[in-house]
Amino acid sequence: MKTIDELLADGVAGKRVFVRADLNVPLSGTTITDDGRIRAVLPTVKALADAGARVVVASHLGRPKGAPDPAFSLAPAAARLGELLGADVAFATDTVGESAEATVTGLADGRVAVLENLRFNAGETSKDDAERAAFADRLAGLADVYVGDGFGAVHRKHASVFDLPARLPHYAGHLIATEVGVLKKLTEDVKRPYVVALGGAKVSDKLAVIDQLLGKADRILIGGGMAYTFLKAKGYEIGSSLLQEDQLPAVVEYLERAEKTGVELVLPVDALVASAFPDLKAKVPADATSVAADAIPADQMGLDIGPESRKLYASKIADAATVFWNGPMGVFEHPDFAEGTKAVAQALLDSEAFTVVGGGDSAAAVRILGFDENAFGHISTGGGASLEYLEGKTLPGLAALED
Ligand SMILES: Nc1ncnc2c1ncn2[C@@H]1O[C@H](COP(=O)(O)OP(=O)(O)O)[C@@H](O)[C@H]1O
Numbered sequence: 341m342k343t344i345d346e347l348l349a350d351g352v353a354g355k356r357v358f359v360r361a362d363l364n365v366p367l368s369g370t371t372i373t374d375d376g377r378i379r380a381v382l383p384t385v386k387a388l389a390d391a392g393a394r395v396v397v398a399s400h401l402g403r404p405k406g407a408p409d410p411a412f413s414l415a416p417a418a419a420r421l422g423e424l425l426g427a428d429v430a431f432a433t434d435t436v437g438e439s440a441e442a443t444v445t446g447l448a449d450g451r452v453a454v455l456e457n458l459r460f461n462a463g464e465t466s467k468d469d470a471e472r473a474a475f476a477d478r479l480a481g482l483a484d485v486y487v488g489d490g491f492g493a494v495h496r497k498h499a500s501v502f503d504l505p506a507r508l509p510h511y512a513g514h515l516i517a518t519e520v521g522v523l524k525k526l527t528e529d530v531k532r533p534y535v536v537a538l539g540g541a542k543v544s545d546k547l548a549v550i551d552q553l554l555g556k557a558d559r560i561l562i563g564g565g566m567a568y569t570f571l572k573a574k575g576y577e578i579g580s581s582l583l584q585e586d587q588l589p590a591v592v593e594y595l596e597r598a599e600k601t602g603v604e605l606v607l608p609v610d611a612l613v614a615s616a617f618p619d620l621k622a623k624v625p626a627d628a629t630s631v632a633a634d635a636i637p638a639d640q641m642g643l644d645i646g647p648e649s650r651k652l653y654a655s656k657i658a659d660a661a662t663v664f665w666n667g668p669m670g671v672f673e674h675p676d677f678a679e680g681t682k683a684v685a686q687a688l689l690d691s692e693a694f695t696v697v698g699g700g701d702s703a704a705a706v707r708i709l710g711f712d713e714n715a716f717g718h719i720s721t722g723g724g725a726s727l728e729y730l731e732g733k734t735l736p737g738l739a740a741l742e743d
């Protein structure tokens with residue numbers, strides 16, 4: 341994999357450099373609640389700008405449906421990038437249209453522009469190779485060189501991640517180089533006991549990775565939205581909690597395999613439940629109660645692990661030599677459902693383990709809940725990406741930078 345250092349050594353002054361970043365930051369309206377992913381790409385953007393490149397930054401934000409949707413605009417992220425760089429950042433109100441072309445044409449050497457959300461175009465995420473290729477061709481028209489630095493999205497076979505680098509000279513940015521360097525250690529020389537804690541809301545993606553992790557980790561702690569598919573698989577009532585029904589048979593098989601192979605698959609023993617998903621903006625107190633994991637009322641929703649589970653998970657982390665954690669244990673954005681996530685973060689810090697926290701929301705949670713991010717071994721900007729890397733999968737966005 342060629343890195344940005346080689347590109348910089350060859351000289352980039354005057355060249356249009358397309359930086360595929362992951363600026364998928366958490367937002368409350370148009371306010372960025374955690375800018376970690378923007379700060380993470382700064383070294384690459386700054387190095388290119390300082391070397392006189394015309395830097396074109398592109399990213400997705402959220403999951404819009406292939407058409408413009410103002411709720412998912414990258415404008416707030418572009419403004420924040422400008423603040424962090426201490427320089428004006430131009431913003432194109434489309435991705436490959438008139439605004440993008442005019443913005444890129446107008447870029448002076450050493451200046452930076454951000455394009456509107458890549459996922460406002462159906463071609464970005466299309467499963468149809470030709471549709472993705474057509475969009476990648478249009479993106480390629482905006483640049484001379486490609487730098488991949490959106491680590492959080494390298495597990496996606498998307499046009500800007502997978503197809504575009506094949507069309508331009510391509511390099512890995514500083515963030516991707518750093519992330520891969522750390523995660524490689526966890527695949528090659530992991531110190532045991534190796535504990536993986538999983539939570540969050542992207543249940544479908546994350547249940548799938550457990551298949552491989554069962555052969556690698558000594559203990560897997562399950563929290564967040566995915567816990568309820570496990571509790572359902574055990575035959576419990578889960579009310580209106582998140583459920584990935586189509587993956588129930590797989591989850592039953594994971595439970596059986598864990599039992600047979602001696603991997604500890606640890607499920608919550610209790611849960612904090614409420615009658616509805618809480619209002620994350622107003623943050624008014626929810627009608628939260630704590631119930632045993634096998635006694636979730638049919639009209640309630642599981643929103644965090646309960647107090648006994650907090651203690652249990654902390655004890656399962658205490659003697660670990662390595663911990664990888666992805667996915668908040670509950671809806672941490674609301675104070676009534678943040679304790680599970682806090683307890684796991686604190687357990688990582690109390691252990692002597694090498695700790696890696698991965699994922700946009702997990703990393704944000706650690707900072708928003710007041711933990712010192714430097715106290716962890718590594719905070720990865722990618723959740724799904726780091727999990728799939730640890731599974732040993734070939735990631736499209738890394739493979740595309742290889743040749
Ligand atoms: N029990 C739950 N029900 C619904 N959402 C949950 C639950 N537990 C956690 N979440 C949500 O999961 C989200 C983060 O999930 P995800 O995107 O998978 O994590 P990451 O970005 O760290 O990979 C948070 O916004 C949190 O509110």
Ligand SMILES: O=C(OP(=O)(O)O)[C@H](O)COP(=O)(O)O
Pocket residue numbers: 362364402403492493496542698699700701721722723724725
């Ligand atoms: O937030 C992200 O991943 P993560 O939640 O697994 O850390 C990335 O920006 C990828 O987004 P996606 O899962 O919508 O493709």
